Amino acid sequence: MNTLTCCKTLFLSTALVALLFTAVAAADVEESETGVTFPETLKVGDTTVKLTGTAYREKWFVNVYGVAHYGDPAAKPEATDTRGKLDHWHKVKAAKAIVMKFVRGVDIGKIQDAWEETLEKGDYQGDNKQSLLDAFKTDLKKGSYIRFEATADGTLTAIQDDATLGTWKDPELVEVLWGAWMGKDVVIGGQKNLVSREL
Incomplete structure (x- = not known):
């Protein structure tokens, strides 16, 4: 192989690597308040779900997580106004997911308290309250994530840092949990941005 061929091969290889890195970078979306990034798509069961938007949670003027x-996309809302879109994703029985990426550590007691408060606020009447609370056993470190997945039949899966914590077939539990981000009078910053992207 002569020098010219080697140079061409090296150039093409470098260009291909640069293109791949650009494609990967373009596939992530940054939440502007926290700086955390999220992929454009996820898999929930056999369904590919698309990012509808991002927001953040802060407490005492300190960012806690990006969400x-x-x-x-097959279940996208007909509504065009923000409240209509939030209500749609809150209640629709479809594949969907919530991902929280933490920018500071949170002890497990506070996480359990947050879920308990969410269930009480949503007037959850089902049988899985304690099971959900007990599923969370490990403190969250900076960089940790929690992911809730819901399928069209109302099956909820909770995941923390790649470990599946539990699965519950409970449509009411899905709806009440989603209310923490999609409901009215929530403590999420930039809530309208959660439904700002077109599917």
Whole structure:
């Protein structure tokens, strides 16, 4: 192989690597308040769900986590206003996901308290309250994530840092949990941005 051929091969290889890195970078979306990034798509069961938007949670003026919501494009809302879109994803029985990426550590007691408060606020009447709370056993470190996945039949899966914590077939539990981000009078910053992207 002569020098010219080697140079051409090296150039093409470098260009291909640069293109691949650009494609990967373009596939992530940054939540502007926290700086955390989220992929454009996820898999929930056999369904590819798409990012509908991002927001953030802060407490005492300190950012706690960035959050992203995903939904099945086949179940996209007919509503065009923000409140209508939030209500749709709150209640629709479709493949969807919530992902929280933490920018500071949170001890497990506070996480359990947050879920308990969410279930009480949503007037959850089902049998899986304690099971959900007990599923969370490990403190969250900076960089940790929690992911809730829901399928069209109302099956909820909770995941923390790649470990599946539990699965519950409970449509009411899905709806009440989604209310923490999609409901009215929530403590999420930039809530309208959770449904700002077109599917």
